[in-house]
Amino acid sequence: MRNEKTLKLKAQSSKLKAHANNVALPHTIFSMPFALASAFMAADGHPDVLTVVLILVAITSARWAAIAIDNLADLKYDKLQPRLSYRAMVKGEISKSEALLFILLCLIILVVTVAQLPPICLKLLPVAAVPFIIYPFTKRFTAWCHLFLGLAIAMAPAGAWVAITEKISLPMIILCVAVALWIGAFDAVYGAQDEQFDKSQRLHSLATKFGAAGALRIAKILHVISIACFIIVGAMLGLGELYFVGVAIAAVALIYQHSIVKAGDYREVTQAYFMRNGIVSIAIFIFTWLSYE
Numbered sequence: 001m002r003n004e005k006t007l008k009l010k011a012q013s014s015k016l017k018a019h020a021n022n023v024a025l026p027h028t029i030f031s032m033p034f035a036l037a038s039a040f041m042a043a044d045g046h047p048d049v050l051t052v053v054l055i056l057v058a059i060t061s062a063r064w065a066a067i068a069i070d071n072l073a074d075l076k077y078d079k080l081q082p083r084l085s086y087r088a089m090v091k092g093e094i095s096k097s098e099a100l101l102f103i104l105l106c107l108i109i110l111v112v113t114v115a116q117l118p119p120i121c122l123k124l125l126p127v128a129a130v131p132f133i134i135y136p137f138t139k140r141f142t143a144w145c146h147l148f149l150g151l152a153i154a155m156a157p158a159g160a161w162v163a164i165t166e167k168i169s170l171p172m173i174i175l176c177v178a179v180a181l182w183i184g185a186f187d188a189v190y191g192a193q194d195e196q197f198d199k200s201q202r203l204h205s206l207a208t209k210f211g212a213a214g215a216l217r218i219a220k221i222l223h224v225i226s227i228a229c230f231i232i233v234g235a236m237l238g239l240g241e242l243y244f245v246g247v248a249i250a251a252v253a254l255i256y257q258h259s260i261v262k263a264g265d266y267r268e269v270t271q272a273y274f275m276r277n278g279i280v281s282i283a284i285f286i287f288t289w290l291s292y293e
Helices: 002-022 025-030 032-042 049-073 096-114 119-138 145-165 170-192 195-200 206-237 241-259 271-276 278-291
Strands: none
Touching: 025 032, 025 049, 025 271, 025 278, 032 049, 032 145, 032 170, 032 278, 049 096, 049 119, 049 145, 096 119, 119 145, 145 170, 170 206, 170 241, 195 206, 206 241, 241 271, 241 278, 271 278
């Protein structure tokens, strides 16, 4: 009996690890800090704790559903891509039916959580859900698919702002543009290494349309605009000097990331490279928070 329980627990633990792999759990670092920064900005530095908790639960469940949808939609391509052989669905650790059940559970949690926030949040939820539902399919028809991913991620700070203020405002829009361009440009850089694979599968990206070098140049321009938008948000909200220190740190991080990647040479595009982009969101959140202290 004891051995059976042990085996059952190991199997459950293995399945949980597989789902954590499938939703890229560490990558929560990209959306969560911006949602928190947005909540602080919207509440003038003093967001309600319960509201923040609800926001974080909603964003986490939405993000998990979005990534599971993406992995499910792209499974046939991921199986052909050697560098994605580690993914749980590619390895067969999670079945399609299990992925669908997981997505359904996440969406239920999302709706129930958002229903606890001001009514406008539930009304706008379908609008916020559209980008992460359609993103996985955009690479079938547009080279600008990266910006759809950026828009999906930008729904995190947008949702946090609306949950706090119950309205849409210009600073919120500019903040969302900044986040969308930041992650969209980064995705274009990361996707440049798949130029030949994407062409072979008739998938679209900035690299397949403009070449890897062109995609990297566009990504640099988008990141410059992103940093400019962060500066504009800080100026509009009258944030203190510390906020702009955070933006400066974010800018330096992006400059460094671009400096180590060249078209045709993707040796530096590792998991560490991927996670290092989290410096941008973490720096802006921490220094936003400190600017109100």
